[in-house]
Amino acid sequence: MRRTILVTGGTGTLGRELVRRLRQDPDAPRVLVLARTATITDAGASVVRGDLLARPRLGIDPASYDELRREVTHVVHCAAATRFTLPLEEARSVNVAGTRAVLELAAECRRLQGIACFSTVYVSGRRTGVFAESDCGDAGAGFVNSYEQSKAEMEELVRGAISQLPIVLFRLSTIIGDSRTGTVTGFNALHQALRLLYQGLVPMMPGEATTEIDLIPLDFAADASHALLRCMGQGVEAGHVYHLCAGHARSTAVGTLLDATMSAFTRHRPAWRRRTVERPAFADARTYELFVRSVEEAGNEVLLGATRAVQAMAWQLAYPKTFDDRRAAAMLDPLGIRAPAVLDYYPEIVRYCVETNWGTTA
Amino acid sequence: MRAGERPAGVGIDHIAYRLPPATQTLAELHSSGLLKSSPELLSGFGFDLVHVAGEERHVDLAIGAARTLLCEAAIDPSAIDLVLFASGLSSSSMMGCEPAGAGAFIEVRDVMDLFRYPASYLQHELGLDRAAVAGVDQQGCASLLSAIRLARAMIVAEEGIDTVLCVGADRLPAGASREQIYNVISDGAGAALVRRNTPRNRILAARQITKGALWEPGSIEHEIIAAYFPTARTLILETLEQAGLTIDDIAWILPHNVSLRSWEILLGLLGAPREKLFDRNIARVGHTIAADNIINLRDATDAGLVKPGDRIMLFTFGYGLNWSCMILEH
Numbered sequence: 001m002r003r004t005i006l007v008t009g010g011t012g013t014l015g016r017e018l019v020r021r022l023r024q025d026p027d028a029p030r031v032l033v034l035a036r037t038a039t040i041t042d043a044g045a046s047v048v049r050g051d052l053l054a055r056p057r058l059g060i061d062p063a064s065y066d067e068l069r070r071e072v073t074h075v076v077h078c079a080a081a082t083r084f085t086l087p088l089e090e091a092r093s094v095n096v097a098g099t100r101a102v103l104e105l106a107a108e109c110r111r112l113q114g115i116a117c118f119s120t121v122y123v124s125g126r127r128t129g130v131f132a133e134s135d136c137g138d139a140g141a142g143f144v145n146s147y148e149q150s151k152a153e154m155e156e157l158v159r160g161a162i163s164q165l166p167i168v169l170f171r172l173s174t175i176i177g178d179s180r181t182g183t184v185t186g187f188n189a190l191h192q193a194l195r196l197l198y199q200g201l202v203p204m205m206p207g208e209a210t211t212e213i214d215l216i217p218l219d220f221a222a223d224a225s226h227a228l229l230r231c232m233g234q235g236v237e238a239g240h241v242y243h244l245c246a247g248h249a250r251s252t253a254v255g256t257l258l259d260a261t262m263s264a265f266t267r268h269r270p271a272w273r274r275r276t277v278e279r280p281a282f283a284d285a286r287t288y289e290l291f292v293r294s295v296e297e298a299g300n301e302v303l304l305g306a307t308r309a310v311q312a313m314a315w316q317l318a319y320p321k322t323f324d325d326r327r328a329a330a331m332l333d334p335l336g337i338r339a340p341a342v343l344d345y346y347p348e349i350v351r352y353c354v355e356t357n358w359g360t361t362a
Numbered sequence: 363m364r365a366g367e368r369p370a371g372v373g374i375d376h377i378a379y380r381l382p383p384a385t386q387t388l389a390e391l392h393s394s395g396l397l398k399s400s401p402e403l404l405s406g407f408g409f410d411l412v413h414v415a416g417e418e419r420h421v422d423l424a425i426g427a428a429r430t431l432l433c434e435a436a437i438d439p440s441a442i443d444l445v446l447f448a449s450g451l452s453s454s455s456m457m458g459c460e461p462a463g464a465g466a467f468i469e470v471r472d473v474m475d476l477f478r479y480p481a482s483y484l485q486h487e488l489g490l491d492r493a494a495v496a497g498v499d500q501q502g503c504a505s506l507l508s509a510i511r512l513a514r515a516m517i518v519a520e521e522g523i524d525t526v527l528c529v530g531a532d533r534l535p536a537g538a539s540r541e542q543i544y545n546v547i548s549d550g551a552g553a554a555l556v557r558r559n560t561p562r563n564r565i566l567a568a569r570q571i572t573k574g575a576l577w578e579p580g581s582i583e584h585e586i587i588a589a590y591f592p593t594a595r596t597l598i599l600e601t602l603e604q605a606g607l608t609i610d611d612i613a614w615i616l617p618h619n620v621s622l623r624s625w626e627i628l629l630g631l632l633g634a635p636r637e638k639l640f641d642r643n644i645a646r647v648g649h650t651i652a653a654d655n656i657i658n659l660r661d662a663t664d665a666g667l668v669k670p671g672d673r674i675m676l677f678t679f680g681y682g683l684n685w686s687c688m689i690l691e692h
Contacts (some may be wrong), residue, residue: 046586050572126684138432142450199585200588200589201588202583202588203587203589203590203592204591204592204631205590230368274575275575276573276575277589278589278592278593278596279592279594281530281591281592281595281596281631282631283627284630285632286630287627287630287631289627290623290626290627291591291627292625292631294407294624295587297403297406298399298403298544302584303583303587303588304586306584306588322539
């Protein structure tokens with residue numbers, strides 16, 4: 001039976017790569033992308049006009065909606081509000097309510113075989129220690145930003161539907177670019193922090209230099225999620241969670257990453273060295289909180305904007321954790337799919353950021 | 363050296379300072395339009411009063427501080443080998459040309475005004491006839507600490523230079539804002555006698571970092587604040603390492619009197635307890651450009667807080683940008 005795959009977020013950073021791979025599958029599945037505009041995506045997939053925020057039927061016209069109910073065999077739900085600084089309700093409207101609407105559609109698909117929902121390893125919030133694929137949410141520890149919280153709430157929603165629907169959850173680590181070329185197609189909070197660091201606007205970060213930071217390249221995220229999708233029902237089982245992350249062995253200490261960042265800045269922009277930007281200091285949570293509060297009170301607009309942008313991500317560093325990916329690795333290792341060690345490709349990512357001025361001259 | 367006797371070296375033998383008697387509250391400064399931030403914010407950052415010079419010129423403040431020092435130390439003026447006059451404000455390295463015309467802080471009426479130097483004036487007024495003089499400037503609030511560091515270097519380098527009088531004095535031009543990057547500025551002067559073979563306040567280490575890339579302060583307040591904390595931490599740790607000490611070995615941190623909040627943050631980055639900070643002068647003295655560390659050393663000593671053998675750390679930061687740190691053994 002030919003697969004018909006509906007992809008949400010198919011024009012996003014990961015979704016686009018995933019669609020490209022799905023369209024090259026030997027069984028030539030029909031790939032449909034839910035999108036607000038256009039009729040065909042740059043990855044060559046057909047577009048179903050709709051919007052995660054629209055109701056009823058995700059804003060899809062009735063005829064197309066009926067067709068989806070008849071034809072769709074798989075739903076790949078990548079769409080998400082990923083900005084860390086969104087108000088919680090805004091993040092929820094996409095990540096929770098939007099997911100609910102997608103699951104409602106999936107529940108009506110007569111030929112449905114599987115649903116893949118993309119989440120984040122940071123549903124773990126402020127938890128510390130090892131976070132396993134079998135673990136759920138923050139366990140009462142709280143969250144660093146609205147993205148984490150809304151995604152954890154999305155997972156609760158998904159878990160509630162697992163008894164009725166064949167859902168798998170893919171929890172992604174932070175995607176930073178292509179490991180082969182350094183290209184960044186989706187600039188996120190980490191790239192923004194790099195830019196502020198380049199501009200000398202990051203005086204400190206919470207946590208310790210030895211805190212591990214887990215990052216993955218886009219090509220790994222796309223290859224791994226594509227491979228797991230192909231294994232759905234054949235080892236990748238409904239109701240399971242899979243961590244697509246670097247894991248302890250291929251992560252690095254944030255202090256080492258900062259050193260690599262500053263070396264790369266200097267290497268690719270020798271004039272930057274003359275700005276003598278100091279490496280950010282590491283602060284305990286109380287000190288960092290005091291700094292953030294002081295910046296808020298003082299009201300310097302530039303520093304305030306920079307500090308808000310950094311802290312939305314950086315607070316995670318105050319809650320050291322590693323992500324256990326043994327379930328995903330059991331599937332991916334035999335296929336030769338494994339995240340590269342961060343430091344093996346990270347300098348190229350920084351190079352790309354510097355040389356394109358964070359995408360503005362790419 | 364006899365048992366119990368402490369080793370002699372180059373140290374700060376005597377200290378004195380001069381603050382103009384007139385003070386103004388934050389509310390008064392605010393009502394005069396001399397603050398950029400609200401009094402509430404600055405109060406929350408630890409400030410209360412500042413000292414404001416009336417008729418006294420900065421050189422008058424300098425002479426006041428130096429004369430007190432010479433008197434208290436019972437030093438024969440002819441014993442001074444070198445005078446280093448430190449100025450944080452560029453205007454302080456001149457004799458002063460006030461009152462300036464409308465909208466101007468300094469008015470140069472004659473090119474010869476540019477050749478009238480406070481250091482020579484000080485030498486003459488104090489009768490330091492045998493002393494050579496030099497100016498130390500262009501380091502903002504780090505100027506006086508830098509002068510002390512240079513004094514030590516001169517004593518070490520040259521036989522015949524045993525006693526150096528370092529004097530720093532600044533007063534803001536009339537009508538100038540009293541706030542710089544959330545710090546409230548006082549007028550004042552500090553004097554330090556740096557001597558060879560003194561067991562008092564032996565200088566164990568002194569370091570400075572200059573970041574000339576940030577030389578133009580007018581439009582980069584955000585970059586200055588961002589650079590301040592990690593560079594301060596780096597410099598302090600380097601200075602401690604030079605002295606063979608850790609932050610735990612320091613009994614007192616004698617600050618530049620910038621916002622208490624910024625000190626709390628810096629202490630956090632250093633892992634130093636709040637109790638080690640001599641902070642009482644932030645509220646009652648304010649930030650005197652370059653004399654804070656000296657004022658605080660004197661007051662902490664007079665209060666009996668600093669005990670013989672205590673290691674004390676002086677840290678300051680000035681435009682330029684300059685970070686300066688010195689570790690003494692009291």
